[in-house]
Amino acid sequence: MKYLAPAYIYTSEGLQANKRMAVSDDGIIDSITDLESQSMEPSEVETLPGVALLPGFVNVHSHVFQRALRGHTHRPLSQKDTFWTWRNAMYDEAQRLTPETLYTLALQTYREMLAAGYTSVGEFHYVHHQPGGQPYAEPNAMSEAILEAGRAAGIRVVLLMTAYAQAGFQQPPEEGQLRFCDASVEAYLARVEALRSKGVPIGVAPHSVRAVSENWFRFIADYSRTHHLPLHVHADEQIGEIEQCKTAFGCTPIELLERFGALSSQTTIIHATHASEVELGLLAKYKSAVCVCPTTEGDLGDGIAPYAALLDANIPLCIGSDSNTRLDPIEELRWAEYSARMRYQRRRVLVAHEMASPGPLLLDYGTRLGASALGLHTGVIAPGMSADFIGVSVNHPAMAGWNSNDFLDVLFFGASSEVITQTWVQGSKVYENRQ
Ligand SMILES: [Zn+2]
Missing domain, CATH: 3.20.20.140 (Metal-dependent hydrolases)
Structure with a gap:
């Protein structure tokens, strides 16, 4: 199991802060829980500061x-x-x-x-x-x-x-x-x-x-x-x-x-x-x-x-x-x-x-x-789905001024894919922009 703690996760309930996602070894989202709900050693969790995870x-x-x-x-x-x-x-x-x-x-x-x-x-x-x-x-x-x-x-x-x-x-x-x-x-x-x-x-x-x-x-x-x-x-x-x-x-x-x-x-x-x-x-x-x-x-x-x-x-x-x-x-x-x-x-x-x-x-x-x-079991961040997602830099200049109500509008009308800093497919990070 792998644990990710990004700044935000976009689920069917919208943009959520303070969540931790568990991803199984075969690349399926296992759970999304509150950060406080169970304490874990910091070394077990990959934190993603300044990143909002959205479905790929x-x-x-x-x-x-x-x-x-x-x-x-x-x-x-x-x-x-x-x-x-x-x-x-x-x-x-x-x-x-x-x-x-x-x-x-x-x-x-x-x-x-x-x-x-x-x-x-x-x-x-x-x-x-x-x-x-x-x-x-x-x-x-x-x-x-x-x-x-x-x-x-x-x-x-x-x-x-x-x-x-x-x-x-x-x-x-x-x-x-x-x-x-x-x-x-x-x-x-x-x-x-x-x-x-x-x-x-x-x-x-x-x-x-x-x-x-x-x-x-x-x-x-x-x-x-x-x-x-x-x-x-x-x-x-x-x-x-x-x-x-x-x-x-x-x-x-x-x-x-x-x-x-x-x-x-x-x-x-x-x-x-x-x-x-x-x-x-x-x-x-x-x-x-x-x-x-x-x-x-x-x-x-x-x-x-x-x-x-x-x-x-x-x-x-x-x-x-x-x-x-x-x-x-x-x-x-x-x-x-x-x-x-x-x-x-x-x-x-x-x-x-x-x-x-x-x-x-x-x-x-x-x-x-x-x-x-395409007949795929992906496209939403939820337990049971393939762990396919992207990380959006919420501090990118193109995203400046966003709030939790208009995050997606700021993304679609104010930005382009330069705000994407990482891409995950089936639980593996397959792209990262380290700039
Ligand atoms: Zn065609």
Whole structure:
């Protein structure tokens, strides 16, 4: 057992002073007790003066290799740049990857995530095979590179194994997409099984309604139901996708997902930027979640998610760093609220009730609801949960003036991840800023 005595601990009751946390050797929070309740030798307790422990942030949606594009796609890529011209640059980057370069890139990026306060990441992984589509001798070589980087960095990785089969509705894959594609849905599921049998935390991820056919969707949705696995899918990020879907199927992407049996409480829709009222009604009906990726959606000019409607429909929201153009959960969540304010031209959009401030709900999106979307037993500091947390320096200049009522608002609107001084995953300190 390990004992921690920080200045504050953020529990479901809010910010608590004078508490001691016991963490078991296998990294589970055992108890949170009053400091006075039982006397202990000072040598047995690690004190963390000036530190508030908060649950670690959960990054629900990452494409780790896209970190290599950061800052390099803002020069003109064509006369009029859009998501689709950016995608060409991303495909070029994907073509260059090898298991070795992917490992190096993932290790560096996962370390950056830990320093920013993410303790778990859902890696939406789709670069599976050799350029041209030929599988590696070890068919999961690229997945293994990611998992190994996660272990070396110390971050919790849920591998969202992406299924990819076609370029668009009933169109064969383009050259640049061949290495994303499996020969059949059975071949894809065999690779998923191989990883699951090793105990790897897995979710299934049919890439989008563009990239996966009805038959594949039905197989994958069945598989996720049978094995209780999260199912993640991109939808409604781009108007172009919605128009193509309407032309091919006479309905919108989320309506199509319902038709394919792919909506359930295990489903997380990535983006839902342009989701209609009908689509939001379906997500509410099936208790599916939405993952927004505000910094990437801003970078790519996607649009602003219908935050108020999502909140009204009680759809659980979580966040992802997606293209990793920025890695800072505090900034990601601030962008969610700020872009919602710009969309609706009012303040305090993402609030639990009319008279609440946004801080607590933003924290919930960034932690508990993210963990739930990845099927993880973390995201809250409470006995029985994994000991995944971050230490915030309460004396950092960016936090100056905080009080116990507005601590989270000061954090989300006044600071960035520079206030995070340490990160713990499964009871081990995996990052510390000693400055
Ligand atoms: Zn994505």
